[in-house]
Every structure is written in structure tokens, then in C-alpha cells.
Amino acid sequence: MSRPLTIRDLPREERFAPGHRMCQGCGAAILMRHITKAVPKDTIITQATGCVEVTTTLYPETAWKHPWIHVAFENAAAVASGVEAALKALKRKGVIPESKDVKVLSMGGDGGTFDIGIQALSGMLERGHDVLYIVYDNEAYMNTGIQRSGATPFGAWTTTTPVGKVWRGEWRRKKDIISIALAHRVPYVATVNPAFLPDLYEKIRKALSIKGPKLIHAFSPCVPGWRYEPELTIAIAKMAVFTGVWVNYEVENGEFRVTTPVPKRKPVEEYLKLQGRFRHLTAQEISEIQKYVDEQVEHINKLAGKVVIGPVER
Amino acid sequence: MKHKVPLSGNSAVAYAVKAMDVDVVSAYPITPQTTIVEKIAEFVANGELDAKVIHVESEHSALSAAVGASATGARIFTASSSQGIALMYEIMFIASSMRLPIVMTIATRALSAPINIWNDHSDFMAVSDTGWVMMMAENNQEAHDDVVLAYRIAEDPRVLLPVATALDGFFMTHTIEPIEVISREEGLEFAPKKKTWYTLDPDNPVTMGALGDPNWYFEFKKQQYEALKNSRTVFDEAVKEFEKKFGRSYGPVEYFGNEDAEVVLVAMGHVSGNIKAFIEKTSAGNVGLLRVKLYRPFPEDLIVKHLENAEIVGVIDRALVPGSPYGGPLYSDVIVTLSKNNLSKKVVDFIAGLGGRPVTLGHIKNIVEKLEELKLKPQKDLPKEPLFVGVRE
Incomplete structure (x- = not known):
């Protein structure tokens, strides 16, 4: 077995150009830069x-060195279906040479994927298009100013789940997009995190080597939406993994594998305390979140058939 | 003369799609459009048409996938009706603004509620401001020919806009008429496949669907406005060459009857057939029909030309805009056109045949009698609201 990939092994070529208008410290910007290195x-x-769309394509400038198309909010997966079908048809008819291997990548945020885009995504996954879909999940509608989405976690403050005398931030749990994707019997799903870039690189390479629909769920810290200083993006992304809030794994043809084992977990408050969106939480609310994370870890370990994410160590 | 085949309007459309050697078909079933897509699926299943069929999960995705496929360089077809067109509304604006030569057939049908699968022009008229070239046929042969014309117009580098062709639900979609079918060879000779628009090409990457801020958005819109206006020239050229090649003659409008008729009816779609029958049957020398085929861009010059000498004009609208100052959309277009050209005409709007209620020869007779009566009155005494034909009070 070759030595593990490090960040120094990633391609130097940049296909996501600098000069875009994404926030300093934006998790999605790190993701886009390294996704385009991997494809x-x-x-x-x-x-x-x-x-990502509004900050990278202000006419007449663009950050994309790939052929890139945006149509609307809810239909990236449907547009990708059309692109993929056209490539197949044009190859069959000899317009595009058979030898030309063109991949199709579709991307959206959590709003465009978990909520308004779920129908188009489901259709694309179910029909078996050869498309890799990546959702960058910053856990709310950040582009419109931090409104809750179906991906907002329990307890998070957003502008539509504010903290007041009656409300205490979001009171529902995050939607499980991976299970939804798996229900379509797709050959590959995975989770990635901008603090673990070689893992992200390898998963995207693997996903693209597999024919059919694939979904990758990417953790995407948001400086203004999560209320933290820009230099903390990677620290928060790491802490999400070390606390078990986020687990890096993949499911390849039904086979489950955790790619970042965490033998000893940190308590969830280590993750929560880094972010202003959780600062109103009481000890009782934090212990409720700890309970949810414990449940998730138990589920992951069950799928793995062994303890890959260890117990909380205080 | 060429051999004719008995075909329903929907089959006639499907045969035209086959003649155009379409690469991708992306459609969702809805009555009365369904049999278009069924017939196309049959062609593909039998190897008669080499196309990828995308079995999308909604009309919204049908048009979204069409945008993706067209942007990749494929010749694309979709079709829908009523609620399906309403669901596509958002993407219809984007398809025209992104200047993609998509062709869609609308099998016209009423909009809910109450839910109604039968024919009127509510769906067609609801999307008439989305920046598409729009035309409507009167018979199945024309519905067939329009699809072939549509690709020629859409893909012309002077246009690069989506084109909607329309035929009346059930009255045409499910009614059989003898058709001269255009072959693939003839079709591709008339509308050859050429790469005339920007595509998503890895060797020459472009960004499509960028953000246009106040510095740029306005210029995009102005260009789009010009393109739709200029498509008229391309339409005129296309129908001229079509006549040369296939012997069937079309124009943006069709005038039927005595050119000096005092009473002129303006109509669209299959109802025109009944009006023609009325004029022939009653030998009504004083009644003419102006059928509008090309609805967008609206053929103002020909509207003026044919209405200039009329004493009174009756517009038959098969859609209704509640609360508007005009009632029916076609009436509004006619009124604006006449007013722009300083023609002070007596124009009366008739709302007829909503939700599939047939517009019979009897209704047409009543309309003509009403116009004969109003013709003698001063303009100020004309009805200020549309007259509803064949509705229970």
C-alpha cells in the first residue's frame, strides 16, 4: 500500500480562479478550490x-476555468441530467468523439439540495444519470442572510429561528440527506470536510471512477452565518469531526467505511462554543445535542461493525 | 401530390420531431400532450429516432434538463400543457434569456381551478411574455410543419431563442386528419443541424447563466428584445423557403374571406376553421377572418393591413385576464396595435370557449349578428367590457 496522500500531493493547477467575491475564510471557497483540483x-x-454562484460569476468576470452553467435555484440536478443525456446522445451520433471522456459535476448548497432542489435531485439519482452531485452544506440559507433550512441543526440561531423569550433557535433536527440518497440505491455516497482535503480529493476521484449517480455531502463552515472569526474555519471543521458532529465516511456499493476514525471523541460543547450561533444554549440544551451526537455515533459504529468513533473523553 | 397519412395532431407533432432528428427529448406526461411523448418514445424504442429520452419527474425539470441539453449543443424537444406550462414558467424566462434554441409544443388546455383537461388558450397566453417565439396552428398539417419551421427559426444565429408551437388540445391533438409527413432527409435539408450557439465545451470553457448586476442586466434584456423582434425576418424567410420546398404556404397571419369585408373577426387556433366554414356556408361577403398564427413577435404590420378597412372588428379570445382593462389578451394586442398606428376602430372583445366549451357555428353566427348591430352604433356606445359567448349567466 502506498503512503497516505498529503496536501502536498494535490495538483498545483488552479481551476477555481482567485478574485472571486466569497467571504474571507469561507468554507465553500476552500471546497470549490479543491473540488476543481480533483475533477x-x-x-x-x-x-x-x-x-457560490453569485460570488463567482459576476458578469463579465468568472472564477470558473471549467464549462459552467447556472440556471435556477432548484434545478441543478435536472440541468445536469440534460447535460449528461446530451453528451451521450452527441457521442452516439458522432458529434462528440467517443474517446472524449467528459464528466458531469453538479453542485448546490443545502437550501438548493435538501429543500427546494430535492425533487430534481431525487429524479436525477433515480434515473441513474452519470453525474456527481456535491452539496456544500453551510446549514442555512446564507446567500439571502442566514435563514433556517432543512439542514439547520438543532439549537442553531438563524434570522428566521431567532432566540427570544419563546423561541430558542432551531428546534428541529437536521434532515438526513445521505439516507435519502442511499434510498435511491446509488453506487457511491460520501461525506467530506474542508479540514481533510486529501480525503476529499480521494473521494471525488473515486466517485468519478464509478458510473452512475453519486452524492457527496460536504461540510461547509460559514463565517457570517455561524458567527465566528474567519481564521477559525478549519479549526471548526476539525472540531466537528473530533466531536462526532460530523463523520467522514463513504458508502461504496452498500459497503460502509469511516475514512477518519476518531478513537476518542471530544464533548460537543468544544464544537458549539466556537460559534456565535450556539452561544445562547443552556447546559441542558447542550446535553440534548450531545445525546443526538451519541445516537449518530452509535448508528455509525453499527454500520461500520466496530467502534470507529470512540466514546467522549472529558 | 404527396401521399397523405391519417394522423392525430399529436402524432403529427411527433413525426416532425422525428424528421428533425432531435437528440434529446425531455418531457413529463400531462393531458392532452401525452400522446406526443408516447409516440416519440415509440420511435425511439423502435430505433426509428436516435434520441436520449429523459423521463423527468416534473415539467420544471423537463425544461431545466432541456436547458442543460441545449447548452451542451444537442437539438432538444419538449412538450406540455396547462399546469405543466405553469410549472415551467420560471424556466421559460431563463431559457429565452440564455438564448437557447429549445423547441416546445404546447397542447393548449385550460388552467385550474376548477381542474379542467379541455381546451382553451389560458396556458399559451399565460407565457406570452416569457420571450419565446410563439406560434399556433389551425390544423394538424400546420402543427406538423410548425415544428420543422420552429427549429429553423430557433437555431438561426440571428435569433437563438426558444420557440413554442401550439395546437389546440383534443380539438386537434386527438383528432385525425390526413397529413403529408416530412421525411428526415427533407426536414434536415430544410433545417440542417449546425452549431450556431455557445455550448459547454471543455476545450473552450464558458460560464453560462452568470450574475448580471445593474451594470449589465439591462443590456442583456435589450439584446433579447431585439432578437425576438428580428425573428420576424427569419420567420418570413423560413415560410417562404418552406413553401418553395413543400408547397404549403404560411404567413404570420392568414386572411380569409372578402378583403373588403366590413366585419372582421380576429381569432387563433382551430376555431378559425369554424369561422371559415361559417363564411363559406353563409356566403357572408361582408365577413372576413384574420387568423393570427405568429403571436410573438406580434405581426403588427399585417394586423394593421387587414383591419384598416374594416368597419368593425370582433376579437375572439379563448383566455381571460380578470381585472385587466381589456379582458382577453388577443384583444389587448389588437387594440394596442391599432392605437399605435392611429387607427380608431370599433373593436369588440368576445370571450369564448373556455375550458373546452365548443365554439359552434351558432356562436359565430351570434357574434357576427352582434357585430352587425354594433356597427351601426357610434363608437362611444360600444360595450366597455368583453362579451361572453355561450356562458350561463
Whole structure:
């Protein structure tokens, strides 16, 4: 077995150009830069409306060195279906040479994927299009100013789940997008995190080597939405993994594998206390979140058939 | 003369799609459009048409996938009706603004509520401001020919806009008429496949669907406005060459009857057939029909030309805009056109045949009698609201 990949092994070529208007410290910017390092040059990208779209394509400038298309908020997966079908048809008819291997990548935020885009995503996954879909999940509608989405976690403050005398931030739990994708019997799903870039690189490479629909769920810290200083993005992304709030794993043809084992977990408050969106939480609310994380870890360990995410160590 | 085949309006459309060697078909079933897509699926299943069929999960995705496929360089077809068109509304604006030569057939049907699967023009008229070239056929042969014309117009580098062709639900979609079918060879000779628009090409990457701020948005819109206006020239050229090649003649409008008729009816779609029958049957020398085929861009010059000498004009609208100062959308277009050209005409709006209620020869007779009566009155005494034909009070 070759030595593990490090960040120094990633391609130097940049296909996500600097000069875009994404926030300092934006998790999604780190993701886009490294996603475009992992996909081959011959990749067509379809993108949902959202932070990444508006901040990277202000006419007449663009950050994309790939053929790239944005149509609307809820339809990135449907547009990708059309691109993929067209590539197949044009190859069959000899318009595009058979030897030309063109990949299709579709991307959206959590709003464009978990909520308004779920129907188009489901259709794309179910029909078996050869498309990799990546959702960058910053856990709220950040582009419109931090409104809750179906991906907002329990307890999080947002502008539509404010903290007041009656409300205490979001009171529902995050939607499980991975289970939804798996229900479509897709050959590959995975989770990635911007603090673990070689893992992200390897998963995207693997996903693109598999025919059919694939979904990758990417953790995407948001400086203004999560209320933290820009230099903390990677620290928060790491802490999400060390506390078990986020688990890096993949499911390849039904086979489950955790790619970042955590033998000893940190308590969830280590993650929560770094972010202003959780600062109103009481000890009781934090212990409730700890309970949810424990449940999730138990589920992961069950799927793995062994303890890959260890107990909380105080 | 060429051999004719008995075909329903929907089959006639499907045969035209086959003649155009369409690469991708993306559609969602809805009555009365369904049999278009069924017939296309049959062609693909039998190897008669080499196309990828995307079995989308909604009309919204049908048009979204069409945008993706067209942006990749494929010749694309979709079709829908009523609620499906309403669901596509958002993407219809984007398809035209992104200047993609998509062709869609609308099998016209009423909009809910109450839910109604039968024919009127509510769906067609609801999307008439979305920046598409729009035309409507009167018979199945025309519905067939329009699809072939549509690709020629849409893909012309002077246009690069989506084109909607329309035929009346059930009255045409499910009614069989003898059709001269255009072959693939003839079709591709008339509308050859050429790469005339920007595509998503990895060797020459472009960004499509960028953000246009106040510095740029306005210019995009102005260009789009010009393109739709200029598509008229391309339409005129296309129908001229079509006549040369296939012997069937079309124009943006069709005038039927005596050019000096005092009473002129303006109508669209299959109802025109009944009006023609009325004029022939009653040998009504004083009644003419102006059928509008090309609805967007609206053929103002020909509207003026054919209404200039009329004493009174009756517009038959098969859609209704509640609360508007005009009632029916076609009436509004006619009134604006006449007013722009300083023609002070007596124009009366008739709302007829909503939700599939047939517009019979009897109704047409009543309309003509009403116009004969109003013709003698001063303009100020004309009804200020549309007249509803064949509705229970």
C-alpha cells in the first residue's frame, strides 16, 4: 500500500480562479478550490443559485476555468441530467468523439439540495444519470442572510429561528440527506470536510471512477452565518469531526467505511462554543445535542461493525 | 401530390420531431400532450429516432434538463400543457434569456381551478411574455410543419431563442386528419443541424447563466428584445423557403374571406376553421377572418393591413385576464396595435370557449349578428367590457 496522500500531493493547477467575491475564510471557497483540483479538466459543472454562484460569476468576470452553467435555484440536478443525456446522445451520433471522456459535476448548497432542489435531485439519482452531485452544506440559507433550512441543526440561531423569550433557535433536527440518497440505491455516497482535503480529493476521484449517480455531502463552515472569526474555519471543521458532529465516511456499493476514525471523541460543547450561533444554549440544551451526537455515533459504529468513533473523553 | 397519412395532431407533432432528428427529448406526461411523448418514445424504442429520452419527474425539470441539453449543443424537444406550462414558467424566462434554441409544443388546455383537461388558450397566453417565439396552428398539417419551421427559426444565429408551437388540445391533438409527413432527409435539408450557439465545451470553457448586476442586466434584456423582434425576418424567410420546398404556404397571419369585408373577426387556433366554414356556408361577403398564427413577435404590420378597412372588428379570445382593462389578451394586442398606428376602430372583445366549451357555428353566427348591430352604433356606445359567448349567466 502506498503512503497516505498529503496536501502536498494535490495538483498545483488552479481551476477555481482567485478574485472571486466569497467571504474571507469561507468554507465553500476552500471546497470549490479543491473540488476543481480533483475533477479532470474535461468536466462540465452545473450549479444551483446560492452563495457560490453569485460570488463567482459576476458578469463579465468568472472564477470558473471549467464549462459552467447556472440556471435556477432548484434545478441543478435536472440541468445536469440534460447535460449528461446530451453528451451521450452527441457521442452516439458522432458529434462528440467517443474517446472524449467528459464528466458531469453538479453542485448546490443545502437550501438548493435538501429543500427546494430535492425533487430534481431525487429524479436525477433515480434515473441513474452519470453525474456527481456535491452539496456544500453551510446549514442555512446564507446567500439571502442566514435563514433556517432543512439542514439547520438543532439549537442553531438563524434570522428566521431567532432566540427570544419563546423561541430558542432551531428546534428541529437536521434532515438526513445521505439516507435519502442511499434510498435511491446509488453506487457511491460520501461525506467530506474542508479540514481533510486529501480525503476529499480521494473521494471525488473515486466517485468519478464509478458510473452512475453519486452524492457527496460536504461540510461547509460559514463565517457570517455561524458567527465566528474567519481564521477559525478549519479549526471548526476539525472540531466537528473530533466531536462526532460530523463523520467522514463513504458508502461504496452498500459497503460502509469511516475514512477518519476518531478513537476518542471530544464533548460537543468544544464544537458549539466556537460559534456565535450556539452561544445562547443552556447546559441542558447542550446535553440534548450531545445525546443526538451519541445516537449518530452509535448508528455509525453499527454500520461500520466496530467502534470507529470512540466514546467522549472529558 | 404527396401521399397523405391519417394522423392525430399529436402524432403529427411527433413525426416532425422525428424528421428533425432531435437528440434529446425531455418531457413529463400531462393531458392532452401525452400522446406526443408516447409516440416519440415509440420511435425511439423502435430505433426509428436516435434520441436520449429523459423521463423527468416534473415539467420544471423537463425544461431545466432541456436547458442543460441545449447548452451542451444537442437539438432538444419538449412538450406540455396547462399546469405543466405553469410549472415551467420560471424556466421559460431563463431559457429565452440564455438564448437557447429549445423547441416546445404546447397542447393548449385550460388552467385550474376548477381542474379542467379541455381546451382553451389560458396556458399559451399565460407565457406570452416569457420571450419565446410563439406560434399556433389551425390544423394538424400546420402543427406538423410548425415544428420543422420552429427549429429553423430557433437555431438561426440571428435569433437563438426558444420557440413554442401550439395546437389546440383534443380539438386537434386527438383528432385525425390526413397529413403529408416530412421525411428526415427533407426536414434536415430544410433545417440542417449546425452549431450556431455557445455550448459547454471543455476545450473552450464558458460560464453560462452568470450574475448580471445593474451594470449589465439591462443590456442583456435589450439584446433579447431585439432578437425576438428580428425573428420576424427569419420567420418570413423560413415560410417562404418552406413553401418553395413543400408547397404549403404560411404567413404570420392568414386572411380569409372578402378583403373588403366590413366585419372582421380576429381569432387563433382551430376555431378559425369554424369561422371559415361559417363564411363559406353563409356566403357572408361582408365577413372576413384574420387568423393570427405568429403571436410573438406580434405581426403588427399585417394586423394593421387587414383591419384598416374594416368597419368593425370582433376579437375572439379563448383566455381571460380578470381585472385587466381589456379582458382577453388577443384583444389587448389588437387594440394596442391599432392605437399605435392611429387607427380608431370599433373593436369588440368576445370571450369564448373556455375550458373546452365548443365554439359552434351558432356562436359565430351570434357574434357576427352582434357585430352587425354594433356597427351601426357610434363608437362611444360600444360595450366597455368583453362579451361572453355561450356562458350561463
